[in-house]
Amino acid sequence: MAGRTTAVAAVTALTLLTTWAGAHGATAATTTATAATAATAAGECRVLAPGASAVAQKAVAAACEQIGVWYTWGGGHGPQPGPTYGQVDPSDPDSAHDPERLGFDCSGLVRYAYHRAAGGDPLTGNAYHQFHSPQVQQRFTAAQGTAPLLPGDLLAWGSGGSIHHIAIYLGAGKMVEARESGTRITVSDVRLGGDYAGAVRIAPAAQAPGTFSTWGTDVWTHKEPSTTSPRVHKFPGPTTVRIDCQKHAEPVTAEGYTNDAWSYLPEYGAWITNIYIKGPAWLDGVRTCP
Template structure:
């Protein structure tokens, strides 16, 4: 029987190869060298490689950009970058990365293979660390005689590592191999993920090596459950009948696991692994509660709803329910202020009302329904985790977009503390991805809008509305640039720093 199966597999491979040879040349196959306008598995690949490449290509289609340090949060996925301070030129290149969500090269590979394996198989490390860890969770691929592999030795889903000079100690970059001589990579700050022929990336002796992930049976996400897919961490983690440590155990998680988070609420305050938190989440595919300490992500998960009605568990244990956590301490103003289930006065039901000015914690904010009240108009809403509800930022003390509070929906970043509150004028004002009229459109402002400005710089000169100006301002809420022609104020905004720091350009 083993011989029969092996023979059948060989026949299947030969038939597949013959069919591929007879098919007309596809756009992918005909594209040749240079950057490509497609992203997909090329050739025969394992289910795991298909899942990794599917995840990578989804980011390519979304035009997700490179940001230095992106993808290295507590869990795999896009995150805001940081500055590369290794040289003045690198600093200038990454000046906007702290305000940009995306991936660097290793964060990109980490995300793709976490989707394939079902857990964080590569971990939060650099490209160098991921290569030298080969042989523990995954293997290094070698060529003839144990040397460096040739492109013909590579399989779809393999991770390809490069360095100037081709030495392990100098590894600075990694890519995901698609097959047929192509890779997909996050490669340069502020530029989108791309597909390119591998030879253009490993020429001049830049290839260091290749690693291959384990490829056994297919990983299957749990199905048939309510909630948001989350990932746990830690070992021997208890799942309990109620959100307190005295409750009976439903099960124990031996290691990182894929779970469905139905809702979260305040329970018994727990201290473990160096963290303290009173938030607990109900796992519908485990039938019990887990402390949020053991869920990857922030202390209070903004994408997971607050338990209410029949889902709320009153057995919260001692000292529970009192910790606001997450986000900074802010204050509201006004009287009888409505808190809503959604960031909308139309679709959101009233969860509670604040009788007067109240101190609150804010976990995140987002642009949603525009509201006019008390002489102000604003489309920003803040999420208050202790109420499990939204409040229009009109009633939050501070700027229209709160400094230091991240965006719930990934649109833009937390406005840096010290960013300046300004306003635009005009209608149909275009916000662009770079300070150029030829750059991609991020959004358009339908009318005068309150905005935060983190920095400004001289770039393309623009003539519009009877003015000429080469200054552009960066709006972190929108992750884009606007010509200062449309900013109320001077041509060069007073008090706003230069995006290019003198002496570092």
């Protein structure tokens, strides 16, 4: 809806500016160019290449409806997918007004798009979690560029195992993204330089075998099934994860529970206490680790 509204507004602006052009000269010409650019950007936000799955095409359409909505740091990560007011990013002065802006950050937009496309909430978490999601069907390296990509694929940026940005591919070298504070959701050229890390193709399943949800906030995973082993990654909130196996190891007491069961998360190469996995203390249908 937002994309269509933007396009209509841009066309209306062009009509008015044409009428006033004689009186306003260079000012009218400049504003006309701006309106034309807005109309073009709105029109570009669609599936631009064949071959994408029905779910991926719906995800593109859902993201494109948000063209013109504010980027806001932390936006889109409420209890349910959808725009939320953001937060101040201590490392970015441009985020000072994000708590006043209703919108999405990069992963909030991706979460919302695939929620609309597939139902449920298949891509919770931040950009790192989405890039390593159990919903990933196929991966593409940075060296492969855009040649093997299809609309709906997720492009990611980061280095050293860290992913800090994610966007949705449209085809034809274009993507839709919530890029940074002070900007609005827009169509951009794909940026293959810098720390572009590659792309993933999503194939959501309502509840694939071995797929569970975490709960709690700021939950750390560990290199070994022990709280004294090095920390690997922190889940800021509930996240969908794939569990390969579970084992009895160090007993943990947290949130009023004590449990010695730990689960191995292959996408993260890490262990998490079963206390923070939704389900029984010993998970049904999950094999015991050797």
